[in-house]
Amino acid sequence: MASTLNNAFKGNQRPMLVQYADDLVVLHPDLTVIQASQQVLSKWLSGMGLELKPSKTRITHTLETINGDVGFDFLGYSIRQYRVGKTHSKQGFKTFIKPSKAAQIRHGQRLRQIVRGHRSATQAQLITHLNPVIRGWSNYYSTVCSKAVFSAMDCQLYHKLRAWSYRRHPHKNRHWIAYKYWRLREGKGWLFAPPGDKATPLRKHESTPIRRHIKVQSSRSPYDGDWVYWSQRTGTFPTIKPTVVKLLAAQAGKCQSCGLYFQSEDLMEVHHVDGNSATYKQNNLALLHRHCHDQLHRSLRDKHQTVEEPCEATSLMHGSEDQRSGGLLR
DSSP states (O other), X not given: OHHHHHHHSOGGGOOEEXXXXXXXXXXXXXXXXXXXXXXXXXXXXXXXXXXXXXXXXXXXXXXXXBTTBOSEEETTEEEEEEXXXXXXXXXXXXXXXXXXXXXXXXHHHHHHHHHHHTSSSOHHHHHHHHHHHHXXXXXXXXXXXXXXXXXXXXXXXXXXXXXXXXXXXXXXXHHHHHHHHEEEETTTEEEEOOSSTTSOOOOXXXXXXXXXXXXXXXXXXXXXXXXHHHHHHHSOXXXXXXXXXXXXXXXXXXXXXXXXXXXXXXXXXXXXXXXXXXXXXXXXXXXXXXXXXXXXXXXXXXXXXXXOOOOHXXXXXXXXXXXXXXXXXX
């Protein structure tokens, strides 16, 4: 399909094709090129007895309104651009990628289906079925602008759970129900959880951190031997210990002592903060250059070394000639 479009256009007229399975997007700043691309693809598909689905095929712009539409949805994401001032962007607009409205509706229906299907189940059983769905959906959208959507989904789920709890106890007041099914955890607010400190609470959408996707540098390759870059990026590397990989990612590829970036040819050491080499907890480890590690241990030895006060005889022997003579005369 990509070769068909490339052969139909030349030079800057070639559009960009993004395809995943049977979903595709054709991008180009010129409207005439987009319209011509649609005809080329329709002709290419007709040779296999296929056609573009009219309900899913449309021509739109990410910034300007065309036929009442602006932006487009692709793989559950809504992609659109918004105008901003020159102080925010030199281009005069910003691109925002969010979970699409259709994806939010589908997820809300899935949560409602689980809650309704477990009306007679215990709270722990309901949480067991909800948590994997919440975790998977949140992780899928954790690289885009999803914070406000996550908060809205948590609000919707709260109302569903409140209705679930009211149905189980129709003759109890809301305060009794709240203290039975919700727990106040320090630093986390109210959580839908069974009684007990070790009980698994319901996962919140907004508890998933937003981590932006960083594009791979054009000169990088998994086979270039730069294990520092790929360990920090992917969190794994075949020939490197998992402990070193985790520390590289946690320290953003920098030595915790000197603050300089690690290079693939650098020698590294895992430093135990409390001095106990048997403790391998993550908060007790730090990745350092070997020379930084040696310098740190040398300074620690000097700090704890006992310095004796010189005795009187020694001070006299090492004093000046006048001091020695004065001391002998007395």
